[in-house]
Amino acid sequence: MAKEIKIPQISEGVDTAIISEILVAEGDTIEEDQAVVSVETDKATAEVPSIAAGTVKEIKVSEGDEVKVGAVVVILEADEEEDEQEEENTSSDDEKETEEADQAPSDEEKEDEDEKEETDDNDDDEEENKKEDKESSEDSEEKKQKDSSSTSTKKSSDKVYASPGVRRLARELEVNLQELEGSGESGRITEKDVKNHKNSDGQKTNSSLEKLPDFSKWGAIETKKLNNIKKATAKNMTASWQSIPHVFQFGEADISGIEAYIEKHQEKVEKAGGKLTLTSILTKIVATALHQFPKFNASIDMEKEEMILKKYININIAVATEKGLLVPVIKNADQKSIKDLSVEIAEIAEKARSGKLSNEEMEGGNFSISNLGGIGGTNFTPIVYHPQVAILGISKASTKPVYINGKFEPRSILPLSLSYDHRLIDGSVGAAFINWIEKALEDPYEALLN
Known part of the structure; x- marks a missing residue:
């Protein structure tokens, strides 16, 4: 009996996938749960398993094809034992349903009422x-x-x-x-x-209002299809921008001490397999701040008119890849040391760049950090990643004169950009949050102690 192997719902909100690799050939004998194709979505890569044992009769897709959830990728000629077992199970289920129906006249009465x-x-x-x-x-x-x-x-x-x-x-x-x-x-x-x-x-x-003119009238053009990551980013960012009333808060922090700390302890972290960076230190600081400011670790449900306060601290770290921006999640960041965070961030960033992130590594984040300091710029206004309510943007630090103890001293000053959902977070709370981050960067020992 022929069976269809289809693209499953790989993760929430994912409607399409790209066939990255075909793992079987027509005529192959395969086992149940054996992977038949590998797919790539905007969030991760995954393998599609066979639903039964049998022989590959036909492959319906090619590598590089974009397919929708539910699309048939392989036609399988199932083993006879599989078919017999399935028929027995179906027959048994039918008999059971008939017996239950005979014993439950009250359900029929209820159905009549409905x-x-x-x-x-x-x-x-x-x-x-x-x-x-x-x-x-x-x-x-x-x-x-x-x-x-x-x-x-x-x-x-x-x-x-x-x-x-x-x-x-x-x-x-x-x-x-x-x-x-x-x-x-x-x-x-x-x-x-x-x-x-x-x-x-x-x-x-x-969408009819977004119709573009024919640009070729004025010169040569080239068109390229958006990949899954770009398409998902465009859709998600549009939805976030349209649904979340953003407020943008800016600040500056003196990180001269942090830079000295990184230089002093870098070798120790590298031996553990990580890299001590401002991002890993900020992840620990933000994780602590979310305990102090629980609304930043929440989501808002407008349909139920409820605020959902989460008791766990999961932080998304934005990673730039060749295919677009990915935001993997560091789970339980508040329970990990700066060294552990440095190792995990390095590992998950490498997975993102090589396209090896799993669905679990992309889901469950409460707050996001986006660091553009390695590229440059003085400030930017990141868009909140729905259903979160805030994101912290980091720009490039620069040396500035700071008046200390009656004289100016050269200090390394870091620009901070905080975007948050004004439906849940008031301006005064937003200002207090970014001030706390600034003080923690300038004196992390006191912040972590308190």
């Missing part, structure tokens, strides 16, 4: 549905006249499975349920399906 409630609501919707069916039919006819190939809309005769509450929401949002594919059990349409459809309609409307 159907009655839905029927009552459907009666209210009958006129509306007829109107929608008529409009859908007219629109379909008009599209056929304009373009005979435009036949992808759902037929109005298809049965819609949705609860009364979902139907009411659809009416309020002016969403035609017949255009939706339900994500619930047995294809049932959920509230989330209705809201997502409405949001996607809004995005399509906005």
